[in-house]
Amino acid sequence: xxxxxxxxxxxxxxxxxxxGIGATAxxxxxxxxxxxxxxxxxxxxxxxGLKAIAPLWNKATxxxxxxxxxxxxxxxEKMVTAFQSNAATFDVxxxxxxxxxxxxAEGWLAPLDQAPFNLKRDPDIFPIVYDLGSWPPPxxxxxxxxxxxxxxxxxxTLVGNVELxxxxxxxxxxxxxxxxxxxxxxxxxxxxxxxxGFAIRGAKGNPIIADWLPILxxxxxxxxxxxxxxxxxxxxxxxxxxxLVQSLKSVAQPGPDTTDAADRSRLVxxxxxxxxxxxxxxxxxIVENPQASKVIGKIAYAVIPAEASASHxxxxxxxxxAIPKAAQQKAWSWAFIQWATSAEIQKPYAAAxxxxxxxxxxxxxxxxxxxxFFKAMAGSLAAPPFWRPRTSEWSAVESILGTHVNAxxxxxxxxxxxxxxxQDEVTQHMKxxxxxx
Numbered sequence: 001x002x003x004x005x006x007x008x009x010x011x012x013x014x015x016x017x018x019x020g021i022g023a024t025a026x027x028x029x030x031x032x033x034x035x036x037x038x039x040x041x042x043x044x045x046x047x048x049g050l051k052a053i054a055p056l057w058n059k060a061t062x063x064x065x066x067x068x069x070x071x072x073x074x075x076x077e078k079m080v081t082a083f084q085s086n087a088a089t090f091d092v093x094x095x096x097x098x099x100x101x102x103x104x105a106e107g108w109l110a111p112l113d114q115a116p117f118n119l120k121r122d123p124d125i126f127p128i129v130y131d132l133g134s135w136p137p138p139x140x141x142x143x144x145x146x147x148x149x150x151x152x153x154x155x156x157t158l159v160g161n162v163e164l165x166x167x168x169x170x171x172x173x174x175x176x177x178x179x180x181x182x183x184x185x186x187x188x189x190x191x192x193x194x195x196x197g198f199a200i201r202g203a204k205g206n207p208i209i210a211d212w213l214p215i216l217x218x219x220x221x222x223x224x225x226x227x228x229x230x231x232x233x234x235x236x237x238x239x240x241x242x243x244l245v246q247s248l249k250s251v252a253q254p255g256p257d258t259t260d261a262a263d264r265s266r267l268v269x270x271x272x273x274x275x276x277x278x279x280x281x282x283x284x285x286i287v288e289n290p291q292a293s294k295v296i297g298k299i300a301y302a303v304i305p306a307e308a309s310a311s312h313x314x315x316x317x318x319x320x321x322a323i324p325k326a327a328q329q330k331a332w333s334w335a336f337i338q339w340a341t342s343a344e345i346q347k348p349y350a351a352a353x354x355x356x357x358x359x360x361x362x363x364x365x366x367x368x369x370x371x372x373f374f375k376a377m378a379g380s381l382a383a384p385p386f387w388r389p390r391t392s393e394w395s396a397v398e399s400i401l402g403t404h405v406n407a408x409x410x411x412x413x414x415x416x417x418x419x420x421x422x423q424d425e426v427t428q429h430m431k432x433x434x435x436x437x
Contacts, residue, residue: 029331036064043069049354083108102392104135111152128384137390159319160357175302186251197251199273201264205402217313228435232419257410269293301376316385
């Protein structure tokens with residue numbers, strides 16, 4: 001990922017100070033002012049925008065924002081350790097949305113829609129954002145013992161990640177609305193060894209699942225039924241798997257079963273592939289980056305195609321902000337969350353390379369000139385997108401399923417065998433976890 005944080009921060013501070021943006025904060029808590037707020041965050045591109053706006057908060061409030069960075073796995077472990085011991089390690093936490101089931105079920109987060117915070121829904125924010133940060137989840141299967149709990153909003157999006165579709169608009173005149181149109185375009189443009197009709201992100205585990213799930217849901221398939229039974233043997237699931245590992249593979253790059261996100265996006269950016277799915281950070285840092293891309297101005301972005309149903313089914317992967325129940329500076333934590341997610345601050349946040357989530361920001365004409373995928377993000381968040389199953393067992397389920405879908409793509413298992421094995425292994429795991437009796 002290209003590091004543009006330092007120059008962007010300096011430019012933003014100078015520009016926004018001139019305009020008066022960020023010089024004021026929301027209504028701040030009364031009483032003693034803390035020296036700093038400790039915010040647990042993931043290291044990497046997800047905090048590009050947060051690092052850029054941090055000096056604005058520092059200047060406006062006099063309270064230093066202490067961003068405590070950890071790699072993905074370490075952040076989860078540090079947060080769980082702190083929460084289990086009721087330690088006031090963090091005033092604010094940044095969490096990946098698949099962690100919500102664990103944190104929500106354990107009761108580790110302060111409800112934001114209750115006193116003293118009293119969060120109110122904002123029409124400038126897509127409803128899916130509030131649903132994603134709610135526990136218990138408002139739809140889909142609910143983990144055992146959680147359905148009877150009162151539902152509260154416990155986290156709010158900062159990083160509005162949602163998976164998109166990208167294509168060469170100089171070669172494909174209209175955005176494909178269905179996956180069969182994607183395949184038709186790919187067959188027309190594919191030149192084996194020279195130019196590929198579609199680039200697959202097919203590496204084992206999370207990568208291939210992220211690429212396949214939007215196809216699965218478009219074909220009418222799903223991971224679990226309402227009672228947590230896996231549905232991998234359904235006709236819809238098998239059709240979606242065969243579409244990926246047979247149809248799309250026939251027009252994809254060599255070795256798709258070892259290709260991860262950055263390599264997938266580079267195939268498009270270097271003019272070697274016509275179509276692919278993409279996450280916003282990849283679009284910004286690779287496909288739309290003049291230092292890495294040969295196709296600037298030739299790429300269009302759209303909502304993930306549909307198939308069996310009329311609805312589009314993009315997948316979301318938001319990073320959320322929340323307040324631990326053990327936090328000692330809750331009032332200041334809430335003031336920061338309100339400030340960071342406000343329309344006023346989301347604009348410089350987005351201008352610095354952060355991934356926004358507000359309607360007004362994603363449809364802003366000037367920002368769309370700089371980030372041409374924002375409009376597709378708005379359409380995707382409005383679709384609405386789907387989230388990964390709301391269970392703390394998702395990591396294990398994804399690993400099992402990602403192993404067998406990858407094996408089907410590599411040709412070491414037939415689609416039928418891959419799904420039969422995944423069905424048996426996930427069923428056994430969910431039984432042992434207490435989800436299936």
